[in-house]
Amino acid sequence: xxxxxxxxxxxxxxxxxxxxxxxxxxxxxxxxxxxxxxxxxxxxxxxxxxxxxxxxxxxxxxxxxxxxxxxxxxxxxxxxxxxxxxxxxxxxxxxxxxxxxxxxxxxxxxxxxxxxxxxxxxxxxxxxxxxxxxxxxxxxxxx
Numbered sequence: 001x002x003x004x005x006x007x008x009x010x011x012x013x014x015x016x017x018x019x020x021x022x023x024x025x026x027x028x029x030x031x032x033x034x035x036x037x038x039x040x041x042x043x044x045x046x047x048x049x050x051x052x053x054x055x056x057x058x059x060x061x062x063x064x065x066x067x068x069x070x071x072x073x074x075x076x077x078x079x080x081x082x083x084x085x086x087x088x089x090x091x092x093x094x095x096x097x098x099x100x101x102x103x104x105x106x107x108x109x110x111x112x113x114x115x116x117x118x119x120x121x122x123x124x125x126x127x128x129x130x131x132x133x134x135x136x137x138x139x140x141x142x143x
Contacts, residue, residue, distance in 0.1 A: 012084065014062045022055055050116060057109035064105050068098035 038044055070086050071094040088094060 012066070015059065015066070018055075018059055018062075022059070025055075050112070050119070053112055054109075054116060057105060057112055060105045061102070061109055064098065064102040068095070068102045071095050071098045 067088055070088045071090065073090060088098075
């Protein structure tokens with residue numbers, strides 16, 4: 001067993017904190033958009049769908065990992081030393097389904113992260129130039 005295995009198995013804490021974060025975001029969005037509805041532009045819909053997909057994948061990766069751990073071995077998932085109940089009985093036929101779903105959800109999530117990074121590249125470059133100009137005006141770096 002690798003040294004990172006207990007950290008990777010902390011999916012329950014990850015799912016709980018992420019679910020709390022999603023509920024807080026939904027509450028903030030509800031308060032914001034009930035007062036003033038958003039302008040439904042193509043850019044707004046693209047942004048909302050990308051961020052919603054990112055949050056869905058953030059939640060789906062640990063859930064599929066949890067199901068993989070449950071179907072692989074009984075009483076395999078622990079939360080601060082407490083053994084969590086099995087939601088899926090140990091089943092060797094489900095292991096391959098759970099493994100492939102966890103694999104594909106994780107790599108699709110990675111693709112969406114790269115898509116998000118590429119969509120923000122222009123902003124990153126602009127902020128980098130702004131930072132360099134700030135350093136030049138403060139004479140921190142030379143000509």
